[in-house]
Amino acid sequence: MVQRSRAAVSFHGAGDRPGRLGRAPYRPATFREDVGTVAPRRDPARGQCGVAAPRTGDPQLHRRGLSGQFPVPGASPHPRRCRPLRHARAGSGSGFSETGRSTRACDLLPDRRGDGDRVRHAEGSKPVRLDLALVIPVHDDLPGLTRLVGEARQNGLFRQIIVVDDASPLPVPAMEGVTLCRLPDNRGAGAARNAGLDLVDCTHVLFLDADDTLLPELSRLTEHLAETPNFDLCQFKYAQSSELRHGHWGQPDYDEAVWAEAGLSLARHKVLSPAQRHLIAQTANYPWNKICRTEFLRAEGIRFMEIPLHNDLAFHWRVLSRAKTVIASDRICTYHRVHTGRAHLTNRRGHERLCVFDALDTVRRELAPLDPDWHAAFAAFASGLVTWARQGLDEASLDQFDRLSDQFFENMKETGFPPARSDKF
Numbered sequence: 001m002v003q004r005s006r007a008a009v010s011f012h013g014a015g016d017r018p019g020r021l022g023r024a025p026y027r028p029a030t031f032r033e034d035v036g037t038v039a040p041r042r043d044p045a046r047g048q049c050g051v052a053a054p055r056t057g058d059p060q061l062h063r064r065g066l067s068g069q070f071p072v073p074g075a076s077p078h079p080r081r082c083r084p085l086r087h088a089r090a091g092s093g094s095g096f097s098e099t100g101r102s103t104r105a106c107d108l109l110p111d112r113r114g115d116g117d118r119v120r121h122a123e124g125s126k127p128v129r130l131d132l133a134l135v136i137p138v139h140d141d142l143p144g145l146t147r148l149v150g151e152a153r154q155n156g157l158f159r160q161i162i163v164v165d166d167a168s169p170l171p172v173p174a175m176e177g178v179t180l181c182r183l184p185d186n187r188g189a190g191a192a193r194n195a196g197l198d199l200v201d202c203t204h205v206l207f208l209d210a211d212d213t214l215l216p217e218l219s220r221l222t223e224h225l226a227e228t229p230n231f232d233l234c235q236f237k238y239a240q241s242s243e244l245r246h247g248h249w250g251q252p253d254y255d256e257a258v259w260a261e262a263g264l265s266l267a268r269h270k271v272l273s274p275a276q277r278h279l280i281a282q283t284a285n286y287p288w289n290k291i292c293r294t295e296f297l298r299a300e301g302i303r304f305m306e307i308p309l310h311n312d313l314a315f316h317w318r319v320l321s322r323a324k325t326v327i328a329s330d331r332i333c334t335y336h337r338v339h340t341g342r343a344h345l346t347n348r349r350g351h352e353r354l355c356v357f358d359a360l361d362t363v364r365r366e367l368a369p370l371d372p373d374w375h376a377a378f379a380a381f382a383s384g385l386v387t388w389a390r391q392g393l394d395e396a397s398l399d400q401f402d403r404l405s406d407q408f409f410e411n412m413k414e415t416g417f418p419p420a421r422s423d424k425f
Contacts (some may be wrong), residue, residue, distance in 0.1 A: 133160035133202035137192030164192040190304035190311030218333040232323035285316035313359040
């Protein structure tokens with residue numbers, strides 16, 4: 001087991017989900033069928049009430065949620081009495097519950113405006129918007145792309161919508177209000193995002209995948225960011241479908257534990273200290289929970305790696321380690337779908353997974369000149385990621401994976417990084 005350092009969240013011991021950093025114990029709420037309420041249990045790692053939905057059927061999504069906490073589909077505004085979830089007609093696929101209320105993911109969140117926001121808009125002043133571009137890489141997912149572009153056009157938050165078609169078998173057609181770029185060869189999401197970044201002429205940029213969903217909280221976040229001068233990066237919270245399957249709304253527990261460790265569980269709009277950055281860097285290396293200043297990315301030469309998997313890993317560490325000002329927000333602004341089945345590239349467990357060491361070694365070399373707290377943070381992150389990547393790996397790839405792993409951690413040691421893993425998996 002890896003011991004806690006001043007910059008590293010401790011690695012898991014037995015009984016926790018393998019390969020994840022800072023995984024908080026699962027604390028489901030209790031559902032009382034006799035009175036039809038959900039009683040949330042206090043989760044110290046989250047610093048708030050974590051509420052679970054009833055386990056019967058598939059949870060459907062509604063607007064109302066817990067005010068000031070993670071909104072829970074179907075929950076009442078009172079933190080101690082919550083409505084049970086309603087369920088849509090089996091197989092209806094209509095996006096609406098039996099009551100006729102929308103169950104679309106874009107309708108998930110309540111509008112959590114503060115008192116100051118209510119006063120300002122009551123007086124009729126027009127909110128200031130961030131000059132924001134949306135870059136969407138896509139390969140063979142026209143339905144998802146069409147939905148996401150429709151959401152982006154409807155909410156009016158983006159001056160530019162850039163779609164990069166990564167050589168889909170059926171080319172993406174032209175869309176109104178969309179800058180479309182088609183790559184001649186299928187080069188992966190990293191190359192597609194880089195091509196999209198080259199076309200951005202807005203001051204800030206957000207990267208989403210075609211199967212992601214924009215949530216209403218993004219509007220409030222961009223209003224705050226428009227009034228925040230000279231920030232290079234804003235990392236916000238996201239919701240993930242794997243948590244919703246268990247009746248929870250928000251990030252996975254391992255990310256929530258890191259936010260709690262950094263004292264950011266309820267950080268509406270906070271500039272991070274160096275110590276907080278070291279911790280937040282250990283969250284999952286996703287691109288869809290970050291708004292970046294375009295000129296910062298270009299001045300620092302920050303790009304995505306063009307490899308089959310883990311192409312966003314180096315981007316994650318580059319922006320967090322090089323930005324002058326990093327803002328954290330607890331607003332849940334995007335919803336990410338986690339796919340099951342090996343047909344999806346992210347779930348491949350063959351030789352494609354070996355490129356994780358290309359990404360990790362790139363970050364190791366780039367972080368080597370930085371201070372020991374960055375070393376400790378990356379050592380803990382790498383330990384968890386390598387352990388997770390080995391889970392379920394095809395047997396034919398295990399020997400090569402273990403050789404590359406041993407070489408990587410030997411390089412870490414020689415570069416001055418602290419030991420952050422046991423000698424055996």
